[in-house]
Amino acid sequence: MKMTGADMLVKSIKDEGVEIMFGYPGGVLLHFYDSLFNSGIKHVLTRHEQAAAHAADGYARATGRVGVCMATSGPGATNLVTGIATAQMDSVPLVAFTGQVPTNMIGGDAFQEADIIGITRPITKHSYLLQKADDIPRVVQEAFHLAGTGRPGPVVIDLPKDVLVEEGKYSFRENAEIRGYKPKLDGHPGQIKKVLSELKKSSRPVIYAGGGVVISEATEEIVAFAEKHQIPTTTTLLGLGGFPGNHPLHLGMLGMHGTYQANMTIHESDLILAIGARFDDRVTGNVEKFAPNARIVHIDIDPSAISKNIEVHVPVVGDVKRVMTVLNEMDKDAKTTHNAIRGKWLDRVNAWGKERPLTYDREGPTIKPQYVVEKLSELTPDDAIITTEVGQNQMWVAQFYRFNKPRTLLSSGGLGTMGYGFPAAMGAQFAYPDRLVVDVAGDGSIQMNIQELATVAQHNLPVKIVVLNNCFLGMVRQWQELFFQRRYSSTCLISNPDFVKVAEAFGVKGIRIENKVDVESGLAEAIEHPGPVLVDCMVDREEGVYPMVPAGAASSEMIFGPEKKEEKKLKAVK
Amino acid sequence: MRHTISVTVENRFGVLSRVAGLFSGRGFNIESLCVGATVDPEVSRMTIVTRGDDRITEQVTKQLRKLVDVIKVADLTETSFVDREILLAKISATEKNKAEILRINEIFRGRIVDISPNTYTFEITGDEGKIDAFMKLIRPFGVKEIVRSGKIAVSREM
Known part of the structure; x- marks a missing residue:
């Protein structure tokens, strides 16, 4: 025809x-x-x-x-x-x-x-x-x-x-056969077996799970493996939700703005099971100082990801879900390794969690952005989809929003694209018209695709935008504060438009929150509104994202914010 | 270390730029690159000579394998292989030195492919060492122009 x-x-x-x-x-x-x-x-x-x-x-x-x-x-x-x-x-x-x-x-x-x-x-x-x-x-x-x-x-x-x-x-082929394209899905059984023998030798293992876990939909398999062997698990930004945030073995995100617990656990471990992750520089910090005593197992579908940034001891190339399924199967009859040694390790890991949990000033009069994210986390169901822009807003979401299900956090991790979150939220909302979709934005990044208010207005798409408005390009400002003597070169956005009026001009409901007491009710009002809403939340202008691993430092060398700015050096405890 | 990589690719437009872009995008230099069709007209073979430590080369070969138009990648350096290059050299010749130039050419089993009152053009085939040796001997006579093909290579059957 x-x-x-x-x-x-x-x-x-x-x-x-x-x-x-x-x-x-x-x-x-x-x-x-x-x-x-x-x-x-x-x-x-x-x-x-x-x-x-x-x-x-x-x-x-x-x-x-x-x-x-x-x-x-x-x-x-x-x-x-x-x-x-x-x-x-x-x-x-x-x-x-x-x-x-x-x-x-x-x-x-x-x-x-x-x-x-x-x-x-x-x-x-x-x-x-x-x-x-x-x-x-x-x-x-x-x-x-x-x-x-x-x-x-x-x-x-x-x-x-x-x-x-x-x-x-017009002709339709049954199979899209491409000679030069044959992704390797099944891991080599010999290599998978080696993972188990590595684990047997290890007394301080940790799972480092990345976006590949979400893509491959391997949450169940990894949770089962972690539980059986009682392995503490940290996730990358893109891995959040790939391992339930409310699971007792979950340490939160690792890396530059990861939790103290996750970074210390990685640094002190003797075995890292990297699953669907790629040792990005935001995760490793200084690669020379990354996990100095750890053997590294890397499970990934992309052979070129293996040993790209970090030398890997046991590579397993394959689809994460398939590899984990085989791993669990091979492991079926093995005894659990939750012995005294593992108990000691978990005690240390838990102690790090208690020593320095994620925190911020909860008492002051200003609206702390972390407080907004925490409230949002409380007010939204587990299947709510949260998108972020890039910068402080993104990191506060990663730290203070609890992601319990995969595919609920959409964020530009690798490229770090400002202006991503709002349109991404539209895409997610079109896919799931009945689920709650919230873009957590900064006042800088929301302006990069703010014209899409016209699109959500046209379709009455009920996307919620929460602007954490500090009238700054906050992440760059934070670096200027820490490393450039607070010379805020081109980061001050005090001339921002009135976002509520902007929203209204597009036919979208706008809510402004200026007082701490109004945060919860303002967010609730936005969530209940049947159509799109932009919430302009005036937050503490110079709040920073902490902890933070400065450039060139080891992941154990974190700084903890203004009141405890002295660098906490690792006390190597064996 | 120097690596000779043999890459079998789909014979389509744009493939060369994908392969070359992979090298340039990661800051790897290509010393030479030869492309030609194989017995299968839909498939071409590239022979790429590059320099880098083993980790870089491993990364390059993995990245090459990821390209959809790449069918097979072999780092010949790891095996035993035969390589050849062609040199076309246009050399100034005078009555006085003509005989000696021709003698050198003969020793290298070269062919004369063009001739003019003042020049000879030789075709020399061989591995890199042979070509370099010929160049060294012939240079003093006055090189007008040279063209090297870059290396082609094939693995030896064991």
Whole structure:
């Protein structure tokens, strides 16, 4: 059957089971958008292409399905770049369609032409420049397969206008077989066995669980393993929720703004079981000083993640869920190792938790941002989806919001993209219209995609935005406070707009909270409101995120905020 | 350490830039890179010579394997292999030194592929050591132009 390229593309996208996409039309995409009209695929018009990419990303992270975004050629495509890079760094399955000038004009500096394949080459898992309509079904099928399997990631498909206009023959293949792409899902049994023998030799083990646990949906398997062997478990930012936050073995997040307990446990351990994590520099601090006495087991689907930053002793390449399933199976008849030695280790771990729990000044008159996040955590159910922007807001959420379920925290971890949280919340809310979705933002980052208030207003999408407003680019300000003698160069945002009025101008409810006593009621009012709400919460201006591992320090060398600013050096206790 | 990496790839446009971008994006230098079709016209073979410690090279080969268009990666340095390079050298020749130039060429089993009143162009095939030795001997006569192909390599059958 002959169809136009545009019709084939719509059909191909539908064949992949796509129900919703986020995008922004333009000249070269007119034929596609015409075919899309009445196709049954919901298309959400964002007000900036970057938001389309982040919304598709938020949809993907919340559901585990492939997110889809689209932008026109040239500036539309380049506006997607930040969103694509964000997805690449955090292994998010995304297919990004970009318009392109007609094939005979490519390379001629045509109007709205950009070499988007070249531009996105280092930030995609793969990319395609379509050359004829006949290729559309195969390419779309391959793209979704690549994006969603193995270590997920973004795939770009560039669509020259003439390819969408010409007619081709639609063919559907049963399997997207790609010769050069065979992700290794099953771990080598010999290597898995070694994990158990390492564990047997260890008296101070710790599990360090990353985003791979969430992606692979291996929470149950890891909890079972940790419980059986009584292994304390810390998670990365992207791993939060992958291990229940209310579990007695959970130590909270590790790394630069991790808990004292998690960082001390890692530093003092003799065995690190890294599962679906990649030893990011925000986790390890100074790699030379990272966990000096630990053997390292690394379970990850990406062979190139093994020994990339930290030398690994026992690598297991495979899908985390599958590996953990085999591990638990092999381990079935083994005795539990919760013996006297392990008990001693857990006592030490728990002592660190008691010694320096996460804290802040609860007594003062100002609204502490941590207090807002804590209240939010109390007021929202376990299945609420929390997105963050990047900076202090993100770290306070990671520290003070209790994530008990996977896929409930959506945050740009690797790239650290300000402006991510709000559009990501839209994507998650479209996926789960009945769940509570809250973007915890800063006053700086919310302004990076604030135009999306128009999108949520249009769809009456009940996303809640809580702006922790300190009239600063807070994280940079904090570094200036600590390391640049409080010279607040270009970080003061005292000229912020009135966010409540901004929200109202878009047709969105705005609430301002200026007093501590109003925090709880203000948040509750926002949560109960059936539509979108922006809460502008005026918080303590110079509050910092602590503890903090300064650049170049070992993870045990944390600073604890203004009142205890002296560096606490590790007392090596054996 | 120097590594000779053999990469089998899909013969499609854009593949070279993906492979090359992988090196440049991580600050690894490519000393030479050769590409040509294989017996299967849909598959090309690249021979890449790069320099780096073992950890960097391991990372490079892992990253190469991750590319969807890459079918197979082998670090030949770990095995026994044969490599060859072609040199085309345009050398100034005078009545006086002609005989000696031709003699050197003969010793290296080179071929004369072009000739003009004042120049010879030689084609020399061999491994890097041989090409370097030829260059060293011929340079004093006056090199007008040289082109080296870069290395191609294949593993030995055991």
